[in-house]
Amino acid sequence: MPVDLIALDNSGRKSSRNKTPRRLYTALDSNAFVRLRTPCAIAPERWIVLGIGRLEGMRHPSPIGRGVVLELIVLVHRSCHPQGRHDQQGHHPPQHVGLIKNPRIILLDCPLEYKKGESQTNMEFSKADDWARAQEIEEEQVKAQCYKLLELKPDLIIAENGVSDLAQHVFERANVSCIRRLCKTDNNRVALAVGATIFNRIEDIREADVGTECGLFKVQKIGDEYFTSLVECTSPKACAVLPRGPSKDILNEIARNLADAMSVAPGGGATEVAISVGLQAKAKSIAGADNAPFRAVADGFDIIPVRSCRTVGGNAMRVLTELKAKHVAGENTWSLDGNSGKNVDMKEYGLWESASVKVRFCVYLFYSVFLFYLLVPLSFPRLTSIAVH
Secondary structure (H helix, E strand, C coil), X not given: CCCCHHHHHHHHHHCCCCCCCHHHHHHHHHHHHHHHCCECCCCCCCECEEEECCEECCCCCCCHHHCEEECCEEECCCCECCCCCCCCCCCCCCCEEEEEECCCEEEECXXXXXXXXXXXXCCCCCCCCHXXXXXXXXHHHHHHHHHHHHCCXXXXXXXXXXXXXXXXXXXXXXXXXXXXXXXXXXXXHHHHHHCCCEECCHHXXXXXXXXXXXXEEEEEEECCEEEEEEEXXXXXXXXXXXXXXXXXXXXXXXXXXXXXXXXXXXXXXXXXXXXXXXXXXXXXXXXXXXXXXXXXXXXXXXXXXXXXXXXXXXXXXXXXXXXXXXXXXXCCXXXXXXXXXXXXXXXXXXXXXXXXXXXXXXXXXXXXXXXXXXXXXXXXXXXXXXXXX
């Protein structure tokens, strides 16, 4: 749904109730939304994924104005990076631990370490050297996996599970950086940014699955922590907002304000009417009595605009019919004006609500209905038996 950038800036300013200059929120909101409104190349219906990082400068306070919005992914992980790795010019800035231009990235969903069986395993040794040989076999399995990965000539390997010390040693000898124990959500964002495919079997990785859309990989020390960044991506489908501040409380407030300003839904009952129209369309595609639940839920969502119209003394049926006709035509931002009782476009009217509140409202609405149907048979068994008969 297209959103006006001016309205977005106003939303960000109104949600910023701290002592930070609001012009900073305007810049962050606008830049972040410009990144987010770009559709993905792989799926036009899918939008860019946003991550809000927090750079805390407890010992070295940093002004909030240094916060930026970049086409990058930031990971708070210390990578196993070869000490002799520099950029193409041979320079190694002192604030950067590692720097790689145009890296080849492999993403894994499997461990690079030897895992013992979950069930009980019995091993019988008849010679004194058998135990040492068993340990060597485990190391050979790990080395075989590492050499299989090195055949693709990667510069960076990111794994969601553990990477053994032996595997790190093999990668460092081959001048390859490695990041381990990355969470699933961050790994998905990295895959969208660099154009790589996540694999859980090393034998299935092909040349086309290696990520080559990242322009620069760097490991930078900010304060007392190391931040791994993937920047200058050619066609990024994920971005990150990096607010900087002196304390965690201020950064948490900034993150909440940014999230609220960039995730809004039209108010005045427009969301409820859109849900009702969608459920009615779904009910028409289902034959028989199976469409009754969809129609019942749709009628329940119609109560909100009907009650609002009756409150201002308007004709509820006529207003609701016109409103549904607007939504069927694709104008999903139209709703009821609570002052005049007429249908207006909420995008022009300037009434927006938090999307997270709307989602929570719908979730608890269904929870309340389920709880009601669970408690009625216990509290009124006679009414339940009469209704059944």
